[in-house]
Each structure stands twice: as C-alpha cells, then as structure tokens.
Amino acid sequence: MINSIQFSEKSLNLLSLRQLNNDEVQQFSDILNQAKDQQGSAKDKLSAMSSDELALVQKANSLAAAINVSSLTEEGAANLLSQPDNSDKVDLNNDGIVEVGAAKNLIFPPVNAPAYVNTAWESATADMSESDKFVLELSMHIAVFGINIDGVQQQQALSPQQQWSQQGIDDLFTNLKSNLEFRVNLEGWTDHNLMLKGFYERFESALSQTSSLLIPSAQTNANATTNTTENNQSTFEESNTTYSNMMQLLLDARMGIDREKLEEIEEKIQTIENNPDLSGKQKQQLIKALQQQKEVIFEEAQRRTVENEKRKSLLPNNINLLERLEEQQLKELG
Numbered sequence: 001m002i003n004s005i006q007f008s009e010k011s012l013n014l015l016s017l018r019q020l021n022n023d024e025v026q027q028f029s030d031i032l033n034q035a036k037d038q039q040g041s042a043k044d045k046l047s048a049m050s051s052d053e054l055a056l057v058q059k060a061n062s063l064a065a066a067i068n069v070s071s072l073t074e075e076g077a078a079n080l081l082s083q084p085d086n087s088d089k090v091d092l093n094n095d096g097i098v099e100v101g102a103a104k105n106l107i108f109p110p111v112n113a114p115a116y117v118n119t120a121w122e123s124a125t126a127d128m129s130e131s132d133k134f135v136l137e138l139s140m141h142i143a144v145f146g147i148n149i150d151g152v153q154q155q156q157a158l159s160p161q162q163q164w165s166q167q168g169i170d171d172l173f174t175n176l177k178s179n180l181e182f183r184v185n186l187e188g189w190t191d192h193n194l195m196l197k198g199f200y201e202r203f204e205s206a207l208s209q210t211s212s213l214l215i216p217s218a219q220t221n222a223n224a225t226t227n228t229t230e231n232n233q234s235t236f237e238e239s240n241t242t243y244s245n246m247m248q249l250l251l252d253a254r255m256g257i258d259r260e261k262l263e264e265i266e267e268k269i270q271t272i273e274n275n276p277d278l279s280g281k282q283k284q285q286l287i288k289a290l291q292q293q294k295e296v297i298f299e300e301a302q303r304r305t306v307e308n309e310k311r312k313s314l315l316p317n318n319i320n321l322l323e324r325l326e327e328q329q330l331k332e333l334g
Contacts, residue, residue: 005029010085017296018062018084027053028060035081042077043069060084063101075099086111094157096145108137110144112160120206124199130294131262132195143176173204261297265290 007015007029015025031053035045046054046069054067057080069077075092076099082088089098089111098105109117125133145157162168177200183193272278272286 005032005083007083008085008087011083011087013292014062014084014295015060017292018059020060024056024059028056031057032081032083041074042081043072043074045081046072046077057081058101061100061103063103065102067101072101073099076101076103094160096141096157106138106141108141108144110141110160110163114160114164116210117164117207119210120203123206123210124202128195128199129266130291131266136199143172143179169204169207173200176200262294265294 007025012025015028020028031049035042038045038048046057046067049057054069058065058067061080061084067080072080073092075090078092079089079098079100082090086098086107089100089107091098091107091111094110094112096106096108096110098107098111109121125136128136144163157163158168163172176196180193180196180200183196187193269287269290272283272290275283278286
C-alpha cells in the first residue's frame with residue numbers, strides 16, 4: 001500500500017511495465033516524498049542520494065544509462081523526481097522538449113500549456129488508437145514549436161500565454177488547415193488525411209468549449225470550414241494512398257516502431273471486443289494487457305529515438321547536417 005506519494009493509475013502501470021515490484025514502487029514513493037520535504041535544488045537532492053537510490057530512480061524513469069548528476073540540467077534533474085505519468089513534469093525553457101535525466105522527451109500537449117488544452121486534447125483523442133495519437137503528438141509538437149535542428153538558431157518559442165491565447169490558437173489552426181489542404185490537393189482524401197481532418201475539428205471545437213479565451217466567431221468559422229470540406233470530401237475519397245503510406249513508413253522507421261506488431265495487437269483487440277463468449281470483465285482484462293504491450297512498443301521507440309539523437313551528436317558535422325536537412329525536407333513534405 002502506498003502511503004505517501006499517491007501514484008496515478010497510469011503511473012503505476014508504467015512502473016509495472018518498467019518491472020518495479022511492490023517494494024520498489026514503495027521505495028520510489030518514499031524517495032519522491034523525501035525530496036519534496038528537502039530544501040535545495042533537484043540536483044542537490046539527487047547528489048545526496050545513495051547509489052542504490054539513484055539506481056532505483058534510473059529504473060523508475062526507464063533510463064538506459066546510470067544517472068550522472070553533475071551533467072544534468074536543473075530541468076532534467078527535477079523531472080527525475082516526478083510521477084511517471086508526466087502530470088508534474090516541468091519544461092523550464094518552454095521549448096516543448098522535456099528533459100528527464102539526460103533524456104529528451106517530446107510531450108504533447110506541452111507540460112506548460114493551460115489545463116484546458118489538456119482537457120481539449122483528451123476529448124479530441126478519446127476514441128483514437130494509440131498509434132494515431134503517437135503520430136499526432138509528433139506532428140502537433142512540430143506545428144507549435146517547429147523542428148529542432150541542433151546548431152541552427154531557432155526562433156524563440158512563444159510563452160504559453162501567447163501560444164494558447166485566442167490569436168495563438170487561431171494562427172495554429174490556420175496553419176494546420178492550410179497544411180491539410182495542401183496534402184489533400186497532392187494526395188486526395190487518404191485515411192490519414194481524414195483522420196487529421198476529424199482531429200482538427202474535434203480539437204478546435206473542444207478548445208472553444210473549454211477556454212474562455214475563444215470568441216464565438218471562431219467556432220462559427222470552424223463550422224463553415226467543416227461544411228466546405230465535407231462537400232468536397234466525396235470527390236477525393238477514392239484517391240491513391242501511396243504517399244500517405246510512404247510518410248507513415250518513414251515516420252515508423254525514424255521512431256523504430258514495429259507497425260506490423262501494432263496492427264497485430266489492434267486486430268487482437270478487435271477480435272476480443274467482438275467475441276460474444278467473453279464477459280465484459282474478461283474483455284477488459286485482456287484488452288488492458290494488450291494496451292500495455294502497445295505502451296511498451298512506444299516506450300522502446302522513444303528510447304531508440306533518444307539514442308539516435310545521441311549518435312547524431314557524435315557524427316562529423318557534414319554527415320550530421322545532411323541528416324538534419326533530410327529531416328527538414330520530411331517536415332516540409334508532411
């Protein structure tokens with residue numbers, strides 16, 4: 001029984017996937033509780049820990065390498081002492097990349113975004129597959145923060161108040177819809193583009209309902225755009241999906257995602273849902289186990305992405321620049 005830090009269900013599931021037993025979960029809870037009571041910076045708190053405690057913090061955060069406190073930023077140190085479910089992570093420089101130890105993780109919605117953005121995101125993605133949500137997190141991060149190329153000065157990110165103000169949200173959806181229109185003109189109404197269209201509509205609608213910053217005309221304009229798009233949809237529904245599939249394969253390759261394994265899991269979930277011989281409780285248990293398998297795949301993909309970024313930092317500048325230019329081209333094509 002956890003008596004101090006109350007981990008969320010998602011945090012407990014993640015700790016279980018990271019192979020922490022009940023005693024280790026309790027010990028990690030105690031470490032977080034003690035850290036909250038101590039004075040000083042997160043780096044100071046980590047420096048005062050024993051090697052066994054640091055090893056447990058490493059395991060709880062699913063880090064491949066041992067923690068070297070002296071090399072950490074304050075953001076990286078602070079996020080080691082937080083819940084695994086990202087609910088209390090910090091992004092001190094507001095670049096949309098959350099440092100956890102030496103690792104750099106992409107989290108969307110941004111951890112600095114107002115609460116209503118998270119509420120709108122959960123509503124807009126409620127019935128989507130984990131793989132679709134994973135792709136959207138990446139594409140929405142790029143839409144809000146741009147693509148990060150090491151060694152090339154990036155435009156200073158807007159503050160969260162500006163990013164998620166009425167003007168910021170209007171600008172975001174103008175860009176998203178313009179990009180979608182370009183994609184549709186190029187490749188037609190592929191399954192992926194239909195998924196994007198539905199998500200943009202739900203997300204914008206949810207934001208308008210949960211944020212007092214939005215004016216009524218914003219939703220009116222969204223509805224007008226929706227009606228126009230729906231009228232054109234039937235013209236493009238039979239278009240070739242080759243380009244969309246290619247982009248999906250490129251994204252999977254970059255992230256190291258086993259798409260066949262994900263599709264196999266999805267098929268198993270559908271089979272369980274449609275099995276009349278299983279009770280509701282049995283279906284729930286079986287589907288939960290399969291969903292955990294999917295989370296493992298995504299966690300491994302994220303870990304491989306971080307390792308790939310480390311590898312790039314060691315490459316000669318000319319080779320590294322070539323890879324970055326290829327990434328920029330992918331972003332422009334998408």
